[in-house]
Amino acid sequence: MPTSDAVCVLVPTLDEGETIGDVVRDFRDAGYGNVLVIDGGSTDDTQAVASEAGARVVEQSGTGKGQAVREAIREHVDSEYVLMLDGDGTYEADDAEAMLEPLWSGEADHVIGNRFADMRPGAMTALNRIGNRLINGAFGVIHGESFGDILSGYRAFTRDSFEEMHLTADGFGIETEMAVECAKRGIATTVVPITYYPRPAGSNTNLHPIRDGGIIFLELYRRAKTNNPLFYFGSLGTVSTATGFLVALYVGVEWVTRGISHEVLAVVAAFAILVGVQLLMFGMLADLILSLHREQLRERE
Template identity: 65%
Template sequence: MGDWSDVCVLVPTYNEAAAIGDVLTGFREQGFEHILVIDGGSTDGTRDIAREHGVEVRRQSGSGKGQAVREAISLIDQPYVLLVDGDATYRPEDAPVMLDPLVDGEAEHVIGNRFADMEAGAMSRLNRAGNRLINAAFRSVHGRDFADILSGYRAFTTESARRFALTADGFGIETEMAVECVKHNVPTEVVPITYQRRPEGADTNLSPFRDGAVILLTLYRMAKTNNPLFYFGSIGGLSMLAGIGLGVYVAVEWFTRNVSHEVIAVLATLAIIFGVQLLIFGVLSDMIVTLHREQLHFIERIASEDDSDQNGTSDRN
């Protein structure tokens, strides 16, 4: 058991009475002193159970997991945060594996990979397929493989999280955090964890279709600033394909039936022009984003060298 005084265990909850007690007991047994339960207005006594376990309990000012995480990060004083769901699907025993890369300075953000060791029945086939789809989309759009971007078991430095521009209110928060790690070039590690079945009576708050659609839309929306060539290029490509399709239809009608469709022809031309313009805009935006990243990395390197020089001077003094 390590010394985790620099770590705050953050547990967003909403109607988790069936599991929250076991979760808090498990982290207490692992030696964690600072545990913050931030609750979204539970009606089943979740907050009362949490208080009985002697942890700090806050009722969030808004609703949704994303809003809870954003609000909690602004309240935490410890340099490290261990984010975990309150449904007992994640093991407190995996906490050292999650935190070691942070403490050792090897990473600023750690994602627990549920697929490394998943208990039978812990995830439905539908949810498993949806997770695979979303992870594949993330790899294609954002160019990194984090194995399990929807994992609710994460560890990160408080400082790095406060640099993120997080806006999601619901379950899109994990997706936003993964994208922000890529966008800000945050050193990120993926570690294997065990994903357990929910205890009897602990129902999930996740809606596969609704929340899955929100997550995919979040991925696509955030591509606007992280991969603008994909974002604008996909819209431009669809516009061009529609224009070409309409143009082919007009041409076939003209040559086979001698029927002209002037309005459709104009729409086809406009769609193709619009698509080309979006593709060009996407290329230019991608160049700007790349240049911005290079300048940001240069500034960070200079700042790091200045800090090293100042520390060396103070050591000599």
Template identity: 35%
Template sequence: MLLPCFNEEVTIGKVVRDFRAALPDAVVYVYDNNSTDRTAQIAREAGAVVRREPRQGKGNVIRAMFEDIDADVYVMADGDDTYPADAAPAMVAKVLEGYDMVIGDRLSSTYFQENKRPFHNFGNRLVRGSINHLFGAHVTDIMTGYRAFSFTFVKTYPVLSRGFEVETEMTIHSLNNNLRLYETPIRYRDRPAGSVSKLDTVGDGIRVMGTIFRMIREYKPLPFFGGLGLLVGLIGLALCGMVTAEFVGTGMVARFPTLIGAIMLVIVGLLLVSTGIILDVIAKNDRKAFLVEANTISYMRRGRR
């Protein structure tokens, strides 16, 4: 059981006790991310194994947890008491059935009623629509922090993000590599009185959208560069057509700068399309390499048992 925490003294004791009761055979790890309150002390008194991660940011904490801990199944939640611990056994069972990642789906149940931050609700819908459209998927909750993972997923997932955008990165990584995902609805509840959210609606929203932009560029280079190249090339062709129509009517090319610029736009468009094709081949090879690595880790894991 993995709980990344930053200044959660109001809720962390209850969260640790709830998950210890729901998963009595699990070890509860609390990773304290430079808290200035009594988070670490309260978690330790509640029975958790407390470790410290000095690099600030949720992505950095998750990177450390995934590097440090070996387990058959990992369950991750937040320390703010917004996720129900009683959903954890069913999520663990799904991972043991063979799923790579189980997503605790807040949006199908109580999230939009409990969450009092309208911009967060809008952001969730925007991110969900963008990613599902690009990958042809039907994931309901892209950004939930309540997830369960297999050993193979944890050891092959490259955590690149530093902050709260890491959940979006996880989902895109899973969709891109065609991993086995399962969503289970959970009853989300808003933070209790006295507990303060660490999310910066505007700042973290910009970082999430930047992560989506970056990962689309890396994982879907042909639509990204090909679409951009097609747009630029069509603008160039349209300008060429205007100059050509003038030449047919007058027998003169009066706008040489426009003609030169149009030809340059067509060339840039072709280069962007070519770049997209090359990067698409590289991305497919990366997916093949990921599958080989995942299969190798699974084989080695079975051999140790």
């Protein structure tokens, strides 16, 4: 069985000077000597504190957590296994072994830490809880998988499985994108219960719930185009068709009750219905093609 020497603990940071030192020391005390902090150009003492605590510190060339993760793994990580977490002190090193065990046993190639299994009081606001539940529910509906907590920042994965993914998100959407890629490419994924703590006093979050939540929802929907085309085009087609029927109903009522004809609205209604039906048909065709493609891949494997 592999040892901790085969693991790189990857910590993307931005202005985490208040917490990063304790995070690095906790993992080094737990036996993980290879701790890589990739920093997004912090204006506080994050880099100095992390280096003093024993981490290898690299400043990313771009911006955003997603870009940092891609750059770190492709250019600075040589280890077979990667344990990724945030540097805000909300995750603990004691959960590392449980996160890595499915990789070492061959049970999975990607592990997600479920924060809701043991979330300490004050660790997440009510708004964030609701948003997380909605996003996880939407993920299950759109992509047909239930990973429990797709927004969790505590991940363990093999380097090979990461290389299989096509990741483009620059910001906090990286976790969502990784979950979608796992579902899309059939990467063996398991969920492990972890403990999630409140951010320590003096530590400021870089997350903007409304803005980042909207970006995540859009990413989920955009990714459905290639993973669940029937949902993607079908939802657009349903909206277009329903809108057309509502406009047509209004035109019909106006003509019957008041004798007013809305020629322009009638044309708009017909166009919306036509486009909607075409989108629905295109979604069904795309879904058929995707199913055949997946079947061929399974046969090759």
